[in-house]
Amino acid sequence: MPEREVQPQASLTIRLQVNGEEREGAVEGRTTLADFLRDQLGLTGTHLGCEHGVCGACTVLLDSQPARSCLVLAASADGSRVETVEGLAENGQLSRLQQAMWDSHSFQCGFCTPGFLIQAAALLAENPSPTEAEVRHALSGNLCRCTGYESIVRGVMAAAGGPEPAGAEPR
Amino acid sequence: MKARVPAERYTGASVRRVEDERLLTGRGSFVADAQLPGMLHAAFCRSPLPHARILAVNTEAARLAPGVVAVFDGAQMAQMASPVADPGDSPRSGGPVSFGILAVDKARLVGDPVALVVAQSRALAEDACELIQVEYQELAPVVTVEQALDPSLPVIFEELGGNRLFGPETKVFGDVDGAFARADRVVRASIRQHRHQNVPMEGRAILANFDAGSGQLLVRAATQGVNTTRQTLAEQLRMPLDRVRVVAEDVGGSFGLKFGASREEVACCAASRELGRPVRWIEDRWENLTVSGQAREESFEVEAAVTSAGRILALKVEMVIDSGAYPGFAPLVVDIVREMIPGPYRLEALSFTGSGVVTNKASYVAYRGPWAAETFVRERMIDLVAQELGISAPEVRLRNLAVRDEPPLRMVTGPSLAGITARESLLRAVEILDLTGFREEQLRLREEGRYLGIGFATYIEPAPGPRQEGGEENTEQVRVELDQDGSLLVHTAQMPHGQGHRTTLAQVAADEFGVRLEQVQVMVGDTQRTPTGFGTGGSRFAAMAGGAALHGARRLRGKVLEAAAQILDLAPAELDISGGELVGPGVPGGRLPLAELIGRIDLAARSGQLPPGTDADLTATADFDGGESGWSGGTHCCVVEVDAATGLVRILRYLVVEDCGDMINPAVVDGQIRGGVAQGVGAVLLERSAYDPEGQYLSATLMDYLLPTALDVPHIEIEHLSPVRLDPDVNFRGVGEGGMIAAPPTICNAIADALSPFGPRVLEQHLPPTRILELIGALPD
Numbered sequence A: 001m002p003e004r005e006v007q008p009q010a011s012l013t014i015r016l017q018v019n020g021e022e023r024e025g026a027v028e029g030r031t032t033l034a035d036f037l038r039d040q041l042g043l044t045g046t047h048l049g050c051e052h053g054v055c056g057a058c059t060v061l062l063d064s065q066p067a068r069s070c071l072v073l074a075a076s077a078d079g080s081r082v083e084t085v086e087g088l089a090e091n092g093q094l095s096r097l098q099q100a101m102w103d104s105h106s107f108q109c110g111f112c113t114p115g116f117l118i119q120a121a122a123l124l125a126e127n128p129s130p131t132e133a134e135v136r137h138a139l140s141g142n143l144c145r146c147t148g149y150e151s152i153v154r155g156v157m158a159a160a161g162g163p164e165p166a167g168a169e170p171r
Numbered sequence B: 001m002k003a004r005v006p007a008e009r010y011t012g013a014s015v016r017r018v019e020d021e022r023l024l025t026g027r028g029s030f031v032a033d034a035q036l037p038g039m040l041h042a043a044f045c046r047s048p049l050p051h052a053r054i055l056a057v058n059t060e061a062a063r064l065a066p067g068v069v070a071v072f073d074g075a076q077m078a079q080m081a082s083p084v085a086d087p088g089d090s091p092r093s094g095g096p097v098s099f100g101i102l103a104v105d106k107a108r109l110v111g112d113p114v115a116l117v118v119a120q121s122r123a124l125a126e127d128a129c130e131l132i133q134v135e136y137q138e139l140a141p142v143v144t145v146e147q148a149l150d151p152s153l154p155v156i157f158e159e160l161g162g163n164r165l166f167g168p169e170t171k172v173f174g175d176v177d178g179a180f181a182r183a184d185r186v187v188r189a190s191i192r193q194h195r196h197q198n199v200p201m202e203g204r205a206i207l208a209n210f211d212a213g214s215g216q217l218l219v220r221a222a223t224q225g226v227n228t229t230r231q232t233l234a235e236q237l238r239m240p241l242d243r244v245r246v247v248a249e250d251v252g253g254s255f256g257l258k259f260g261a262s263r264e265e266v267a268c269c270a271a272s273r274e275l276g277r278p279v280r281w282i283e284d285r286w287e288n289l290t291v292s293g294q295a296r297e298e299s300f301e302v303e304a305a306v307t308s309a310g311r312i313l314a315l316k317v318e319m320v321i322d323s324g325a326y327p328g329f330a331p332l333v334v335d336i337v338r339e340m341i342p343g344p345y346r347l348e349a350l351s352f353t354g355s356g357v358v359t360n361k362a363s364y365v366a367y368r369g370p371w372a373a374e375t376f377v378r379e380r381m382i383d384l385v386a387q388e389l390g391i392s393a394p395e396v397r398l399r400n401l402a403v404r405d406e407p408p409l410r411m412v413t414g415p416s417l418a419g420i421t422a423r424e425s426l427l428r429a430v431e432i433l434d435l436t437g438f439r440e441e442q443l444r445l446r447e448e449g450r451y452l453g454i455g456f457a458t459y460i461e462p463a464p465g466p467r468q469e470g471g472e473e474n475t476e477q478v479r480v481e482l483d484q485d486g487s488l489l490v491h492t493a494q495m496p497h498g499q500g501h502r503t504t505l506a507q508v509a510a511d512e513f514g515v516r517l518e519q520v521q522v523m524v525g526d527t528q529r530t531p532t533g534f535g536t537g538g539s540r541f542a543a544m545a546g547g548a549a550l551h552g553a554r555r556l557r558g559k560v561l562e563a564a565a566q567i568l569d570l571a572p573a574e575l576d577i578s579g580g581e582l583v584g585p586g587v588p589g590g591r592l593p594l595a596e597l598i599g600r601i602d603l604a605a606r607s608g609q610l611p612p613g614t615d616a617d618l619t620a621t622a623d624f625d626g627g628e629s630g631w632s633g634g635t636h637c638c639v640v641e642v643d644a645a646t647g648l649v650r651i652l653r654y655l656v657v658e659d660c661g662d663m664i665n666p667a668v669v670d671g672q673i674r675g676g677v678a679q680g681v682g683a684v685l686l687e688r689s690a691y692d693p694e695g696q697y698l699s700a701t702l703m704d705y706l707l708p709t710a711l712d713v714p715h716i717e718i719e720h721l722s723p724v725r726l727d728p729d730v731n732f733r734g735v736g737e738g739g740m741i742a743a744p745p746t747i748c749n750a751i752a753d754a755l756s757p758f759g760p761r762v763l764e765q766h767l768p769p770t771r772i773l774e775l776i777g778a779l780p781d
């Protein structure tokens, strides 16, 4: 069957800063920020777990605030600053948060990981030494099906350098 | 050859996972991350009705829609791929049924795929799905077991002649009538589990790429085992096995869901072959919740023959499983539940009747600890017995648990209970929780209108279970190979999807062979080099794959030392491999890096300098059945507070005392346990795959199907018991499923205990606030 090439209808050009770099792209009105990051910029570290705003796997920082990139239209992010999981490490060095998560065996399958990292980074930027309850609260909008959350909470607490959470067992 | 004990062992240490650096930096590689030139995207047009005849499918408009490359309806797909057929002649068969990869004449559940659209983007494919016109003739939906057994309702599969899929079949172990005759009383209960489901954060996914030139189908899959996926695809697509290659990289969780290849995945491969282009399908969350599969909907009629002293002599059990629309896994579940229901207890006799039905709901799939109903029913029943006899529930357990040095140390259904530590786990849990102190506190708080409860559940989990005398050979294969640079490649059919096998298998192999952890690469997920084995599942990893890696590394080490001894003219006993180097007093300079040694062995072999009979092929394969390792198990204990005004349950304390043998990586073990318990918390307090009376699915988004969050899952205390070591070498045991097996009865027992002043008998597993208010009489039942 002949295949008709489709020109995206009403394509818009957007410019934004992603992980410190100026990026530009043509998007359709309905393209989400998540799809733009993943499909056009190749930043596949941001994951899609539900595409309806519940799981948090797609969380990125949009002008320093955590946002669900599955619910943000790419066009509306024009001119914004976006940070994704790929931007957390600097010059190949894991951030303190990433390192603490690694040391704490925070994750299993890794699918929820980008969302938790971004959400936790946003928390720590605002509140550098949160209590365990504050960490749990801040992460309560992100779903992880593998871990039962304790290892993730422990990782964030370790990154904050605060006291080990109540349940921490020394190894 | 003797096992070596290096000074510092990786095995037993919570070493950091080798998987994590990639995953933490956003460089994981899931199927949805893969792009190929010319790649097309799939979307399915799905039935909005639970039960309907398909009279006509008109795909005309969809074909002409922008960006659409092809549309396939059920009839076309039937030309491209074989129907899923079960001849109904195997003992585990669900009866003689056959159904299309896409629905042909009939839709059997909401979401049944009716047509496949392949287009330039997912969005365009979905747009075109909207344009497909399907003419349905509605049939009365069969939503419950009662409806399935109602002959006045339409049958879902004509060839079954009814909606009963199998059974009822009764098997009797021991002298059931004698035990019931000796009993002081019979305790009866109807206990049920509700439908809930896996919900991995990554749904199903596939990228199929048929190369017309070579006739090869290359598949990127999200799977628990590439061999199984390849087998299914080759059969359904009627292709020779060697024309199908399945590769898997990162997999975002599964919990039993991603085995073989689903109908949608087969359809995408068929489309790729037809079009000669790559076709990718990424299941969305609606599809995942609605059609990927569901589990656990089982009901039980139980009678227990008990003595006044609290001995449970025998059980009569009738189990009915709701298999959902398309038969598959349910008959096997019934088999395992029957075998496992005695658990670690000294039951003298059992009569077990199992049967299954089909309904217009999502198909039954494996979900973490698929046979878990045996523990739920038994542990709930024990508490009901305790309540009737006025004996404490842990005490009833103690009076019935098998004692390790007292024969017969065997379940009445057959399997040996050698090495179990169930008793010890219960005693330890009672001690840690200070049961006496808790009871005082509980009474005191009740005076204040606060309702606390404590619950226990004791279980064993085949991990992989004892050797079955005369049973089929069931092994896991590992191939160990030295690469030219001195690194050790460990090939396994296990397919990690969160379990950290790339780390844990490397720990075992590194210790046994004598290399540093960084020198080991665990190779998974490519049918071109993956050894035989069905994949990750059934708690096969630790004992079976771990043991095979240990024996494989040991064998290869023997070979290398032998060859090195020839080259250096020394005795193998004078040599050792340690830290990735050949060491020994006679080795020139005291040490020789492995890479150099391999070069020399290779050269010597090629120039004929090795004596005949020396094996210079630096590869070793080992098959291992898990040895004597047998059972994992333990006791979970939970303390809850129930708010009688709102019905909300708060978990105040959760304790796991368990034994999974020698741990390879304790942090990985604890992660498996906590993750499993979290799913149990969800099952009892939040999760339910709900259908309305018309068969419409009500839990199709994550706002309706509630997963537990960081606020719902408590801190989980874990104590590991020291195991009984029955195998000379391998005493690791699987640990993936126990958390999810034991948590639901533990939490339900705790809630039932908290509600005891209100007097309800808790006979179900799903206890959200509304149900609790019904149970205490605050809401009408």
Ligand code: FES
Pocket: A047, A048, A049, A050, A051, A052, A053, A054, A055, A056, A057, A058, A059, A068, A069, A070, A071
């Ligand atoms: S994918 Fe955006 S919240 Fe789930």
Ligand code: FES
Pocket: A107, A108, A109, A110, A111, A112, A113, A143, A144, A145, A146, A147, B201, B252, B253, B498
């Ligand atoms: S680690 Fe698998 S979903 Fe969180």
